[in-house]
Amino acid sequence: MSTSPWSIDLRPSTLLYGTNLKCYVALAVIAFTIWWFQGDGAVPVDVPYFKAGKTRWMFQADELVRESYEKKFKDRVYKIKATEGVQVLIPPKMVAEIKGLPEETLSATEAVREALMSKYTNFCAGSHSDLLTLLVRTKLGQNLARLAPVLREELEYITSKELPECDDWTSVKVQPFALRTVARLSGRAFVGPEICRREEWMDVSINYAVHVFVAVVKLQFFPAWMRPAAKYLVKELGQIKKDVSTAREMVEPMILSRIKAIEEKGEKPDDFAQWLLDGLPEHEKGDIQTQTELQLILSAASIHTTNNLLTDCVLDLAAHPDMQDMLRDEVVEILNEEGGWDRKETISRLKKMDSFIKETQRLAGNVTSFIRKVCNPITLSDGTYLPVGTNLLAPLAGVSHDPRFLGMMEEVPQPGKAASTSSERDAAQPSKPIDTSPVDTPSPTDYITSAASYSEYDSESVSGSTISETPSIFDAPSVASSSSDLSSYLSISKHVEFELESERTPIVTTFDKSRSAPLSEYSSPSDESNDNSEKPMPTDAFDGLRYYKLRRRSQYDANRWQFTSLSDSNMNFGGGKHACPGRFFAGCEIKTILAFFLSRYELRLVPGDERPKSMTIMMTRSPNPEGMVQFRKLHV
């Protein structure tokens, strides 16, 4: 019998009936009570508490984080009791201090492993995580131009099959359609056309992440010491294993035939599966299990994140018909030019759309970001001591409404002196910036970093955010663990360095007034946005051109406020070495889909409805899966 994701499937299944139902309820109550009273098991961190019940964290984390940030703490470090244990929230200026710390001191991998309970869910790229990230950032990022027409082809295919005709206004449930669309397009880039159109692939690539998430939520109801036994009550753990074996059945013949084709004809397809095969050390090329698991992890990292944003964009388009007209004009002008869809720079020229997507993400994006675990003690510049085991988060839901970080105020809090680690203190060295990479140096106006230093063109095509983020062989000991692995890794690494070098624009290191010169590209007198509405709207309002207007201010701003730019106050893609390497692909995918919709349909909310509200479960905010929008074919 199918149960809701919240129920626990106890065997035998008859347990759910008759007197056994009482037993089930009793067990659920016991589990809930234990969960409620269980200690958080967290290390003591001497910072103020924002008092709130765990259930608030569970169902209203967005309001909770925003309230705690806005009403009380803003630039101070504080903590909240969460279902995952006590979480320490750090403001942007502290993120700036610590984001460059090495993995041995501040670990993203450990934090994710713990948050996703890898011990039980097996969700972990393990020693291949650096390779996975490197390939996404470089090979996938650099091939966006080649992929764009392929993605469009896949989009035409799925739309023709799954979107109704829409000759007149037709209601469409946005989230499920968008999810299948993103899964199909991503699948095309990840595993190629043979597999991506198979329904079984669609199913596992979407549901593997769902099963991991639900398993984690269920396991959280049990204290850590009960989980080794409680895992038998969580049916999703079994589904995860099944997903891997179903995926393996598809991946295995593909990999084997590719290895054969390379040997016999030297033929190579152009997709992630091939880049991964090329990137793995020789003795792992036949390791089908690893390649299957990495494909599922890649799908989990990319499909739901991209779909959530795409769905929110479609809902915002329907709620703002004026934006539709403006974006459609831009799309028609740029994409309808000769070869528009196929040209390398086309997608990056959709600057109003870029702004619109970024604004949607600001208001509907993550509740928190920068999930990290302290592995060596850190002392922040304000004296806060973070012991080993501290769980860190950035309070994104609060920061994203703070006018100081949206170019609306001149004065922003200055970064403090940098954090120090225990080894530095032990050596009695004076406090010095730990994150010494020039591009990661906070600017005086905001803690802007990394990708903001790349031009739009480079961001779209290079897919690198900072030089310091380009992994060196020294960053990847696990990949380069033997001499043959080393040469294999080196060959990727050299290739990558070369490509980055050749496409990179000069890195801007410190804030320079000359960069504030008005940007002629954005200053056309005929431009409808070059009017008295240059000022962004208040931060609670949806202003689709907010970032477009900011980008018009100077070359510096043109880079700083792109969808893919990172900063310590705009952390929807995280920050530092682990910042999302797939954001360029996500941007390309979303722009391609929105441009396609806009050039063929008009959209509106269902008459009488408001824009469907997002839902939050713990740190995850997602669009309402029932949310409807009406589509109608444009008659041009």
Ligand code: HEM
């Ligand atoms: C709108 C869509 C997306 C959002 C909002 C998003 C967000 C994030 C965030 C917040 C992180 C953690 C960064 C940190 O801790 O500093 C991350 C990491 C990651 N993302 Fe994305 N992501 C998106 C799309 C994608 C796509 C399309 C891919 C792959 C094609 C991808 C691949 C990854 C990978 C591999 C990591 C791990 C990086 C590492 O640990 O080094 N993401 N993403």
